[in-house]
Amino acid sequence: MALIDFQNVCVDFPIYNANGRSLKKRLIQVATGGQLGADPQGRVVVRALEDLSFTLKDGDRVALLGHNGAGKSTLLRLSSGVYEPSAGVARIEGEIVSLIDISLGIDPEATGRENIFLRGGLLGMTRREISNRIDEIIDFSELGDFVDMPLRTYSTGMHLRLAFAVSTIVRPEILLMDEWLSVGDEGFKHKAEKRLTELVESTNILVIASHSRDLVMHTCNRVIWLEHGKIRMDGEPDSVCHAYFGL
Amino acid sequence: MLRDALQLTQKSNKNFMQENSLKVALKDIRAATARYPLVAMLGWQDVRQRYRRSSLGPFWLTISMGVMIGTIGVVFGQIFNTPMQEYLPFLTIGIMLWGFISSVITDGCVGFISAEGIIKQLPIPLFVHIQRMLWRNTLILCHNIIIFPLAFYATGNSLSLTAFLSIPGFFLLLLNLAWAGLILAVLCARYRDLPQIVGSVLQVAFYLTPIMWMPALLPSRVGLSILYVNPIFHLLEIVRAPLLGKLPTMYSWIFSVALAVFGWVVAIVIYGRYKGRIAYWL
Numbered sequence: 001m002a003l004i005d006f007q008n009v010c011v012d013f014p015i016y017n018a019n020g021r022s023l024k025k026r027l028i029q030v031a032t033g034g035q036l037g038a039d040p041q042g043r044v045v046v047r048a049l050e051d052l053s054f055t056l057k058d059g060d061r062v063a064l065l066g067h068n069g070a071g072k073s074t075l076l077r078l079s080s081g082v083y084e085p086s087a088g089v090a091r092i093e094g095e096i097v098s099l100i101d102i103s104l105g106i107d108p109e110a111t112g113r114e115n116i117f118l119r120g121g122l123l124g125m126t127r128r129e130i131s132n133r134i135d136e137i138i139d140f141s142e143l144g145d146f147v148d149m150p151l152r153t154y155s156t157g158m159h160l161r162l163a164f165a166v167s168t169i170v171r172p173e174i175l176l177m178d179e180w181l182s183v184g185d186e187g188f189k190h191k192a193e194k195r196l197t198e199l200v201e202s203t204n205i206l207v208i209a210s211h212s213r214d215l216v217m218h219t220c221n222r223v224i225w226l227e228h229g230k231i232r233m234d235g236e237p238d239s240v241c242h243a244y245f246g247l
Numbered sequence: 248m249l250r251d252a253l254q255l256t257q258k259s260n261k262n263f264m265q266e267n268s269l270k271v272a273l274k275d276i277r278a279a280t281a282r283y284p285l286v287a288m289l290g291w292q293d294v295r296q297r298y299r300r301s302s303l304g305p306f307w308l309t310i311s312m313g314v315m316i317g318t319i320g321v322v323f324g325q326i327f328n329t330p331m332q333e334y335l336p337f338l339t340i341g342i343m344l345w346g347f348i349s350s351v352i353t354d355g356c357v358g359f360i361s362a363e364g365i366i367k368q369l370p371i372p373l374f375v376h377i378q379r380m381l382w383r384n385t386l387i388l389c390h391n392i393i394i395f396p397l398a399f400y401a402t403g404n405s406l407s408l409t410a411f412l413s414i415p416g417f418f419l420l421l422l423n424l425a426w427a428g429l430i431l432a433v434l435c436a437r438y439r440d441l442p443q444i445v446g447s448v449l450q451v452a453f454y455l456t457p458i459m460w461m462p463a464l465l466p467s468r469v470g471l472s473i474l475y476v477n478p479i480f481h482l483l484e485i486v487r488a489p490l491l492g493k494l495p496t497m498y499s500w501i502f503s504v505a506l507a508v509f510g511w512v513v514a515i516v517i518y519g520r521y522k523g524r525i526a527y528w529l
């Protein structure tokens with residue numbers, strides 16, 4: 001049972017310029033009692049998401065559509081619990097895995113094997129779980145003996161294959177992605193596609209930010225269209241895609 | 248209009264947060280403690296990184312520390328006119344622990360800043376980053392410990408049973424450093440020039456604390472009273488004195504316990520209040 005429930009959620013980013021960020025300036029402001037900005041707290045705020053309310057339940061496959069800067073990534077981060085809303089209530093229940101950056105935490109000086117443990121640990125797997133499945137991961141990544149070499153000796157493709165192989169081994173209740181992951185050459189791509197589809201099918205809730213109409217129509221059963229941080233449309237892929245992409 | 252809305256949301260948010268801030272802080276710390284295997288792995292990883300392509304790794308720090316202790320020992324031992332047998336073990340433990348304390352404090356300042364990538368991507372309890380930093384520095388301290396028997400036996404001293412008392416002392420030190428690191432990590436994420444200030448304060452603290460000089464050398468009661476309010480002195484004493492075969496004063500123990508309690512209360516209040524903002528500040 002997984003749930004993402006947003007009630008009137010807003011996200012404001014405070015913008016600290018080089019000066020605003022210093023303690024000295026803060027002290028001087030207090031000392032002189034004056035403010036340079038118009039804002040009562042003397043800071044500039046950018047509102048990234050405004051007054052979002054929606055509920056995602058088991059079985060929801062949600063695509064986030066919107067232009068650059070519409071708030072898709074912020075909404076993904078909010079759903080992962082990384083950001084707390086500046087206002088409103090966000091309730092998130094269930095085990096979350098975010099595959100927004102599959103290379104995160106990977107150490108180029110460590111060997112492939114060590115990196116499997118590092119990456120797996122960050123994704124919330126225990127050492128034992130990883131040990132049990134390490135052969136499967138190595139096998140899938142097709143790295144062979146390279147797995148005991150430092151990662152800096154890898155080609156970009158090998159690096160991504162390893163990151164993909166570890167990152168997709170988890171089976172979370174809530175899965176967050178930024179675009180469909182696509183790695184490797186033709187042969188690997190096919191295998192990866194299959195693995196990712198399995199992962200998406202096993203998860204209770206999928207939230208994916210995308211610009212691809214095919215992906216949205218193919219994978220999702222609900223689409224949220226964001227514009228300037230607000231929900232422009234929320235509904236069936238057919239109708240929203242029609243309105244967003246035209247035709 | 249936007250500003251009005253902002254103020255309104257901030258106001259309603261404040262009430263909501265105050266009720267929950269303690270819970271938020273405690274929940275995060277509890278969750279982080281439950282993830283100790285991750286903490287252990289990341290801490291080890293940091294230490295292992297120093298070994299890469301270097302056969303001595305962190306022992307390079309140990310060597311330079313050893314050389315420093317030797318030099319200071321010879322020079323200041325002469326200046327202060329203290330017998331080596333007494334001065335060298337005192338200096339060795341002092342410098343070792345000071346190295347630990349000061350690097351925990353400076354690493355604490357960038358505790359969240361340096362973990363920005365993870366904090367902005369993965370919902371991992373934030374206190375994990377503080378624990379990782381404590382664990383990493385404890386491992387490095389373990390490397391440095393090898394200087395201790397060298398300095399100790401070279402000057403013809405031997406350990407007594409009292410030395411075991413330094414173990415609870417060390418845990419109390421760790422407990423105190425944990426809250427200090429947590430508060431600093433939060434504040435430094437917001438105010439980026441704070442680490443520099445902390446750096447200079449540490450430098451002053453090094454000279455104010457009996458590490459290079461022995462308390463017995465202080466001429467008057469006035470000098471001693473400075474020691475009584477120096478928290479670093481008491482935290483050092485509860486670990487150092489037992490290793491030198493002396494009992495730390497009751498005052499040092501009580502001071503350290505009280506400091507830990509007080510510090511943690513403050514840390515939990517600050518952490519609970521601002522935990523949600525940390526990701527935004529990075």
